[in-house]
Amino acid sequence: MGIRVDALLVRLPEYEWTLGRHAQESLGIGYVAASLRERGFSVEIINAPLLGWSRTEALGEIRKRRAHLIGFSMPAQAGFYPLTGFIRDLRSRGGGAHITVGGIAATLAHESLLRQHAGIDSVVLGEGEETAPELMGHISLGTDWRDIPGIATMGTRKVIRNPLRPLIPNLDALSLPARDTVPLALRIDHEVPIMASRGCAARCRYCAITSFYRLCRGPVWRMRDPDRVAEEMAALRRDYGAYKFSFIDDDFLGPGRRGEEHATAIARAIRRRRLDVRFTILCRPDNTKGGVIRELKDAGLVTAFVGVESAHGPTLDWFGKRTTLAQSLAAVERFHRYGVKVEVGLMLFHPYSTLGEVAEGLAALREMDSVNITNFFDELAIYDGTPLWDELKGKGIIRRRRNEDGLYPYRILDRKAEMLRRIFFRVFSFARHSDALFPNPPARIPESVNRLHKRWSSDLLDVAEGIVTEFVRLTPAQLALRLSQMADHYARRVAQLDSAYAKLLAIQAGHSGK
Numbered sequence: 001m002g003i004r005v006d007a008l009l010v011r012l013p014e015y016e017w018t019l020g021r022h023a024q025e026s027l028g029i030g031y032v033a034a035s036l037r038e039r040g041f042s043v044e045i046i047n048a049p050l051l052g053w054s055r056t057e058a059l060g061e062i063r064k065r066r067a068h069l070i071g072f073s074m075p076a077q078a079g080f081y082p083l084t085g086f087i088r089d090l091r092s093r094g095g096g097a098h099i100t101v102g103g104i105a106a107t108l109a110h111e112s113l114l115r116q117h118a119g120i121d122s123v124v125l126g127e128g129e130e131t132a133p134e135l136m137g138h139i140s141l142g143t144d145w146r147d148i149p150g151i152a153t154m155g156t157r158k159v160i161r162n163p164l165r166p167l168i169p170n171l172d173a174l175s176l177p178a179r180d181t182v183p184l185a186l187r188i189d190h191e192v193p194i195m196a197s198r199g200c201a202a203r204c205r206y207c208a209i210t211s212f213y214r215l216c217r218g219p220v221w222r223m224r225d226p227d228r229v230a231e232e233m234a235a236l237r238r239d240y241g242a243y244k245f246s247f248i249d250d251d252f253l254g255p256g257r258r259g260e261e262h263a264t265a266i267a268r269a270i271r272r273r274r275l276d277v278r279f280t281i282l283c284r285p286d287n288t289k290g291g292v293i294r295e296l297k298d299a300g301l302v303t304a305f306v307g308v309e310s311a312h313g314p315t316l317d318w319f320g321k322r323t324t325l326a327q328s329l330a331a332v333e334r335f336h337r338y339g340v341k342v343e344v345g346l347m348l349f350h351p352y353s354t355l356g357e358v359a360e361g362l363a364a365l366r367e368m369d370s371v372n373i374t375n376f377f378d379e380l381a382i383y384d385g386t387p388l389w390d391e392l393k394g395k396g397i398i399r400r401r402r403n404e405d406g407l408y409p410y411r412i413l414d415r416k417a418e419m420l421r422r423i424f425f426r427v428f429s430f431a432r433h434s435d436a437l438f439p440n441p442p443a444r445i446p447e448s449v450n451r452l453h454k455r456w457s458s459d460l461l462d463v464a465e466g467i468v469t470e471f472v473r474l475t476p477a478q479l480a481l482r483l484s485q486m487a488d489h490y491a492r493r494v495a496q497l498d499s500a501y502a503k504l505l506a507i508q509a510g511h512s513g514k
Helices: 027-038 055-064 077-092 104-108 110-116 131-141 182-187 208-213 226-240 256-272 290-299 313-319 325-337 355-368 387-394 415-427 447-473 476-512
Strands: 003-011 043-047 065-073 098-102 122-124 151-154 159-161 192-194 244-247 278-283 301-309 341-346
Touching: 003 027, 003 055, 003 131, 027 043, 027 065, 027 131, 043 055, 055 065, 055 077, 065 077, 065 131, 077 098, 077 104, 077 110, 098 104, 098 131, 104 110, 104 122, 104 208, 110 122, 110 151, 110 159, 122 131, 182 192, 182 226, 192 226, 226 256, 256 290, 290 301, 290 325, 301 325, 325 341, 325 355, 341 355, 355 415, 355 447, 415 447, 415 476, 447 476
Parallel strands: 003 043, 003 065, 065 098, 098 122, 192 244, 244 278, 278 301, 301 341
Antiparallel strands: 122 151, 151 159
């Protein structure tokens, strides 16, 4: 007969490597599930990556459920083809459930989703906590749902986008998110996501998050009561034993004095409750002051992801970042001064990259002493609905068809920079998941391991800078002839480094276990 449920909320793996240790709890699904349950609907959450299910296994399990509504989360554009292919397979096996898709990427790409994939009945636009229960109510009663605010659907010939709902002004009015999948996350020692604010007051031209929130009326950056945030952490600590948290806020430190005071209040609320926790944050480099960093460090901050994005002034201007390299260097130095590990977001490659700009980026990473293996792959991703998407599409720089990753491919206009991008991807591909060597976020990692991480990072930068030096010396024609040989040579060096540091870490672990 199958398991009866009103709504089934599903997170699929974008790629098979998101299974297991790379999986994470979906807080967005948790909030929508809570809003549905608050109105009396039964909900089951399926987080396939956390469950370790392949797409085939997930398909089989979903078919066992008899749901009126199946909602899929599409937070990132990388999930476009995996999601639409999955829905096509699900529809081909029968079943009349209403299928809806929500999330940042789904909102911005709703035209493509609905035009190209008939199996999708609707897309929830913007924040879903009010729209999803209203949609569920109509579906359960068998009444027409097509006029619901915040819904897009395919009409006879065109996509119909209903008026969007305003942004939720009071985040404290939301029910706490459903935490069905916390035990799964803790089973693989993953951090538990938590939200203290939503939105970002910046206007970066490449950013899907900024474009998403500015579609709707209302204040873009909104915050929760600091005591409610700390109480939620305390409950998760008490009920599940969670002590590693990841604040998923788009800009945890927020804009100006309001953001600083909010972050400081959260830190003090955590300390008043004497919570033994560790947590990570994401922030911009222009909202970092020493006082608030010290407060957060004392409360348990271990890692800050800082959106530097570029070391090149003209590129920062083109991105609409409204920050400078000097601000980024100062922000990273402040975090380091208080013993906080920093992960830097810095895109080495975009359509107008040059060898000189890549060299500037590598030099900045060395100065910031905050290298992660992903820095060597970081490139500008073009998202539907962003100002850069409009600009590059109009100039014919990005192709209109997505690649297999659901992104819009482009070639770097500078021929040598395009070849450099290809060789970086090939040379450093061994360590795309460097957390196998050096876990992130850290939880009480010994200083000896941190020192090894710094040496490892420096050695990788040596390799990258050596490649750039060769590229500067050779002509494009010479590079074309030697590219494969160079890639093999440097890939061997990187593989040797990987092996050497794995052995050093094993020795270190043996000593610490005695």
